[in-house]
Amino acid sequence: MWKKILYTLFVAFCLPSFFSQGVHADVAPPIQVIWNDNSLPEVKVIVKEGRVYLPLRKTTDLLQGVTVWNKKTNTITIQRPETTISLNIGSKSAKVNDKAISFDSPPFVMQGVTYVPLRFTVTAFGIDVSWNAKESLVSVTTGEQLTSASSNGEYFWLDNHSGSVYALFNNKSISKLGDTTFKIEGISPLYSSITLIDPDTYLFNITRHGGTTLALRDHYQILIHDSKIVKTALVRYFDGIVDSNQVEHNGEVIMRDGSTVIFVNPNGSINKSFDLAKLTNLDENTFNVEAVFDDYLLVKAHPYGTLWLIDRSTNEAVALYKTLLTKEQQQRVDTWDKTDMSFQGDGLSFIKRDGQKLTLTFTEWWFSNEVSSLQFNIPN
Numbered sequence: 001m002w003k004k005i006l007y008t009l010f011v012a013f014c015l016p017s018f019f020s021q022g023v024h025a026d027v028a029p030p031i032q033v034i035w036n037d038n039s040l041p042e043v044k045v046i047v048k049e050g051r052v053y054l055p056l057r058k059t060t061d062l063l064q065g066v067t068v069w070n071k072k073t074n075t076i077t078i079q080r081p082e083t084t085i086s087l088n089i090g091s092k093s094a095k096v097n098d099k100a101i102s103f104d105s106p107p108f109v110m111q112g113v114t115y116v117p118l119r120f121t122v123t124a125f126g127i128d129v130s131w132n133a134k135e136s137l138v139s140v141t142t143g144e145q146l147t148s149a150s151s152n153g154e155y156f157w158l159d160n161h162s163g164s165v166y167a168l169f170n171n172k173s174i175s176k177l178g179d180t181t182f183k184i185e186g187i188s189p190l191y192s193s194i195t196l197i198d199p200d201t202y203l204f205n206i207t208r209h210g211g212t213t214l215a216l217r218d219h220y221q222i223l224i225h226d227s228k229i230v231k232t233a234l235v236r237y238f239d240g241i242v243d244s245n246q247v248e249h250n251g252e253v254i255m256r257d258g259s260t261v262i263f264v265n266p267n268g269s270i271n272k273s274f275d276l277a278k279l280t281n282l283d284e285n286t287f288n289v290e291a292v293f294d295d296y297l298l299v300k301a302h303p304y305g306t307l308w309l310i311d312r313s314t315n316e317a318v319a320l321y322k323t324l325l326t327k328e329q330q331q332r333v334d335t336w337d338k339t340d341m342s343f344q345g346d347g348l349s350f351i352k353r354d355g356q357k358l359t360l361t362f363t364e365w366w367f368s369n370e371v372s373s374l375q376f377n378i379p380n
Contacts, residue, residue, distance in 0.1 A: 033118070034139045035062050046115055051105040052138055053115035062140075063125060064148040066155055066168055069114075076107060076114065078121070079174050081146065081157050081166040085124045087116065096124050147184065147206050151194035156204050158222070160184035165204070165222060165229055178229040182220055184208060190217065195247050201225045201266040203247055221247075221255050223268060230268025233257035235286050237302060249292040259286055261297065272312070276301070279317040280308055290350050296378065298350055298358075303338045305345015307360075309378070321346035324362065324374050332366055342366075348374070356380060 031045045031052055040062075046053040060067045060078055068077040074089040086095040087107050094101045101124070105117035118138065122129050128141045147158045155168040163180040184206075195203040204222040216236055223231040233255040247254050252263040252271055259277035264270055274297065276287045282301050290307065291298040297310040309318045321333055325346065333346045347363040356378040364370045 030136060032135070032137050034137060036140070036142055036144065044113075046110070048108070049105070052118045053105070053108075054118050056107070056114040056116050059116055059118070059121055063122070063127075063142075064146045064157065065125075066174075068171065076116070079168065080125055081159060081164070081174055081176070083125050084173070085121070089114070094120070094124070144185075147192050147208075149192040149194045149204060149206075151196055151202070154194065154202070156194055156202065156224075158182065158184070158204070158206060158220075165224070167224070167227065169227070175227070177224060177227055180222060180229060180232050182222075182232070182234070184218075184220075197223075197248055197253055197266050198251075201253075203253060205247070219256065223253055223255065223264060223266075225267050231255060231262075231264050233262065237286055237288070246289055246292055250294070254289055254292060256287070256289065261287065261289060261299065274310060274312075274315065276308070276310070276317075279310060279315055280319070282306075291353070293353065300345070303343075304333075305338075305343065306333065307346060307348040307350065309358075309376075320348055320358075320360070320376055324348065324360070324376060329364070336366075 031047055033040045033043060033045055033052070033054065040058075043054060043058050056067060056076060063078070063080060065078050065080045068079075069075075070077070076087045076089070078085050078087075084097055088094075089109060090106050092103055092106050094103060103117070103120045105120055107114060107116045109115070118140075119129055122140055128143075130139045130141075131137070132139070143161075145160055147160055149156050153171070155174075157166040157174075158164075158180070159166070161183065163182045165177045165180060166174050167177050168174045190207045190209065192204070192206045195205065197203055202224045204220075204224060206220040206222075208218050208220075209216065219235050219237065221233040222229060231253075235256040235258060249263070251266070253266065255262045255264055260273050260275050262270055262273040276299060277283055277285055280301060282304055285301045285304060287299040287301055287308075289297070290300055295312055297312055298307065299310060300307050307320045309320060310316070321330060325333070336343050344363070344365040347365050349361045349363070351359040351361060351373075353359070358376040358378065360374045360376065362372050362374050364372075
């Protein structure tokens, strides 16, 4: 890794300046920065002595890194997994993983905003940058290497290529927590988040388009306990499926692996798992967790779009539409082409539970779109 960084920096600084056309910010041609094929029109670009600078905070966000600012020494430290760079305001010396580097574009402060040299900063992290003189265009390509998320000052990263997971706790150095089998390529993540289970346990959630198509979504879960990876899970949904936000119940972590819902202790040990495809006799389906109770589990099957009540003690599965809808309505749900974009399943949505009574709404989506309220009595 270190050799690659040194080589990249050597090539970058031995080549003629990318930005020789501009000398001062007020006379330089307008520079456009493209980051992973996305333009950054909201970012203020400064050209100083032929070098392009971006605001430190925006640069760090784009790099999915973490910045520490030392006011006493005027030192900027930017961290990403496996690489740390340190720069000083006004200095042409820097450190990359504690190795001294000289460069010709020192960071500076203007109107209270700290600016860092774009080319040096990104190449120090081994990231590709190119210059199109004709278009006055700088292009940065990170290769979609990282997926990151943070919560309450704690930062987490998944290396999309290697499957390694990293974290930064208490503003210390980034450490590697372990490896997963997840190898993510292609389209950018839709979202990622961190759920704090307890002071020592975190659930790292990542949702991305599945593979190279927009039609599928992959949902990854990484359970971290005592700074170690203790459990992982992966489920694939058809696009448009809304993931349940419920990821814990009474101290148990709810993880979804294929068609199986797993109740896991914070240390990674399994309390109980439910093979929902087997329990419902719906092969090749995945399931969204709609609600969790001490005695029952409410899930929706996809692509069938049907709501099921699972007894957590007996594993009995009940399709609610078989009880609540008319025979004609049931037939429409059963026979409708599940690949038809207009198909909306059984039209049932969970509202609340009062004792042994479930309240739901039913949307008759194939004709009138009329919405009605229904109730289901849970067996004693």
